[in-house]
Amino acid sequence: MATLSSQPDTLAYLGTLEVGDRIHRGVLSSEQITTEMLARVDRLDSQLNSFVAVLAEDALQQARSADREIAMGLWRGPLHGVPVAVKDLLDMEGLPTAAGSEILRNNVAGSDSTVVRKLRGAGAVILGKLRTTEAALLEHHPSLPQPRNPWSAEYWTGVSSSGSGVATAAGLCYGAIGTDTGGSIRAPASANGVTGLKPTWGRVSRHGLFPLAPSLDHIGPMARSAQDVAAMLQVIAGPDRHDPTTLLASREDYLGGITQPIDGAVIGIDHAFATEGLPSEIVRTVHEFCEVMIDLGAQIRPVTMPWDDAINDAGLTILLAELAHSHADLFPAHASHYGPYARASIETGRTIDIAAYIAATQCRAAFAGEMGRLFQGVDLMIMPGLGAPVPSLVELQALASDVDTIRRTLFRFTSPFNLAGVPTLSFPGGFSENGLPLGLQLVAGKWKEGLLCRAGYAYQQVTDHHIRRPALG
Numbered sequence: 001m002a003t004l005s006s007q008p009d010t011l012a013y014l015g016t017l018e019v020g021d022r023i024h025r026g027v028l029s030s031e032q033i034t035t036e037m038l039a040r041v042d043r044l045d046s047q048l049n050s051f052v053a054v055l056a057e058d059a060l061q062q063a064r065s066a067d068r069e070i071a072m073g074l075w076r077g078p079l080h081g082v083p084v085a086v087k088d089l090l091d092m093e094g095l096p097t098a099a100g101s102e103i104l105r106n107n108v109a110g111s112d113s114t115v116v117r118k119l120r121g122a123g124a125v126i127l128g129k130l131r132t133t134e135a136a137l138l139e140h141h142p143s144l145p146q147p148r149n150p151w152s153a154e155y156w157t158g159v160s161s162s163g164s165g166v167a168t169a170a171g172l173c174y175g176a177i178g179t180d181t182g183g184s185i186r187a188p189a190s191a192n193g194v195t196g197l198k199p200t201w202g203r204v205s206r207h208g209l210f211p212l213a214p215s216l217d218h219i220g221p222m223a224r225s226a227q228d229v230a231a232m233l234q235v236i237a238g239p240d241r242h243d244p245t246t247l248l249a250s251r252e253d254y255l256g257g258i259t260q261p262i263d264g265a266v267i268g269i270d271h272a273f274a275t276e277g278l279p280s281e282i283v284r285t286v287h288e289f290c291e292v293m294i295d296l297g298a299q300i301r302p303v304t305m306p307w308d309d310a311i312n313d314a315g316l317t318i319l320l321a322e323l324a325h326s327h328a329d330l331f332p333a334h335a336s337h338y339g340p341y342a343r344a345s346i347e348t349g350r351t352i353d354i355a356a357y358i359a360a361t362q363c364r365a366a367f368a369g370e371m372g373r374l375f376q377g378v379d380l381m382i383m384p385g386l387g388a389p390v391p392s393l394v395e396l397q398a399l400a401s402d403v404d405t406i407r408r409t410l411f412r413f414t415s416p417f418n419l420a421g422v423p424t425l426s427f428p429g430g431f432s433e434n435g436l437p438l439g440l441q442l443v444a445g446k447w448k449e450g451l452l453c454r455a456g457y458a459y460q461q462v463t464d465h466h467i468r469r470p471a472l473g
Helices: 008-012 016-025 030-048 056-071 114-121 162-169 186-192 226-236 280-295 309-326 340-350 354-374 393-398 403-409 415-420 449-461
Strands: 051-054 083-087 125-130 176-180 195-198 218-223 266-269 299-302 380-384 424-431 437-444
Touching: 008 030, 016 030, 016 056, 016 226, 030 051, 030 056, 030 083, 030 125, 030 162, 051 162, 056 125, 083 114, 083 162, 114 125, 114 226, 125 162, 162 176, 162 186, 162 218, 176 195, 186 195, 186 424, 186 437, 195 226, 195 449, 218 226, 226 424, 226 449, 266 280, 280 299, 280 380, 280 424, 280 437, 280 449, 309 340, 309 354, 309 403, 309 415, 354 415, 380 449, 424 449, 437 449
Parallel strands: 083 125, 083 176, 266 299, 266 380
Antiparallel strands: 051 125, 176 218, 195 218, 195 424, 380 437, 424 437
């Protein structure tokens, strides 16, 4: 069996499937790799702040159990024995689900969320819980540590799944679970240079998730490749009697078809929506993606994205109204325990009347219908992951009072697809002039996660953006 100490960084950046295969074949043990991963977390996370809780003793017990089961021939699948981590919006029995807040720090879960239960059932080793912004909004609670971007600590880490993005990019886990209400899987994936999938709404159970806006909330995997994301989705997707909004049909075999060629696929692009007015380095990344996919046999076809300011405003109305409802038991009675941004957001949500909410939901329904028609003519759409290069913390602070500008730039390409409930894949497409990752995003019609993973896999077989690593010392 391999000795780990001679090559810890190399082992930390193995793919999810690769490390699972080595554990399955006995080249590595889960206990060895979990011990090494915990040591890496201990060494690096005091600067990166991605974990809110590290479950070292429990993780090692899980790893030893995995090794025993695999030795007995009781292999549970590709994640068996693989160290992963989950965002602190998901319940884990006996642990607080604090949702990045002070007010919920004693909110101890009585049972596992469905996603955590499915990870455990697949034999994954859960290293701990990962930091999130307060209430899964734009900002961290001012009294709590903020995750730091492993590419440069002076730059943004994305929004609420920031801990998941940082830990995955820094090699502190082999995959993570994030959530996404307006871009919170995809923005951290872009900012930290990893791959993240927001599934179709209803593909993954939300049972045991502390909600931001339930009709917009999605749970999905983050890893370092499309193939690894597919492996994680394979585990967490599927119907759940505890969440009646989940699709009743059985899940697709996302890994089984991932190596099929992408030739013949039709990829739509709205040049005005996806490139007009954007920095040249983002536009170049989009064009380079199109060239790669044409070389792989795909077709690129112009489309018109059915998006305007009214739909954008409808999305914000729905989010804020549902946010206020999610916190109705705590707010305004405990308003002083919230940070300024979360408090202001909930207060705004409380002012939205039922007529405005109904009008917003009708606008969403019309938009979702238009998206469905768009995907009758193309298989996928390509666009940037973010509407700007990853901003520095100083640049972001300068925009702190202009939330509308933040929404219309950074989240220009993410929030529409929470409204439509369609799946999207975010993945590295290059690097900016200052060495920060530049993300791309593929969008598909409902229930087409397998196609997204297949297209992402094809792209990553002929490019190396997803295997470049931050220098962490």
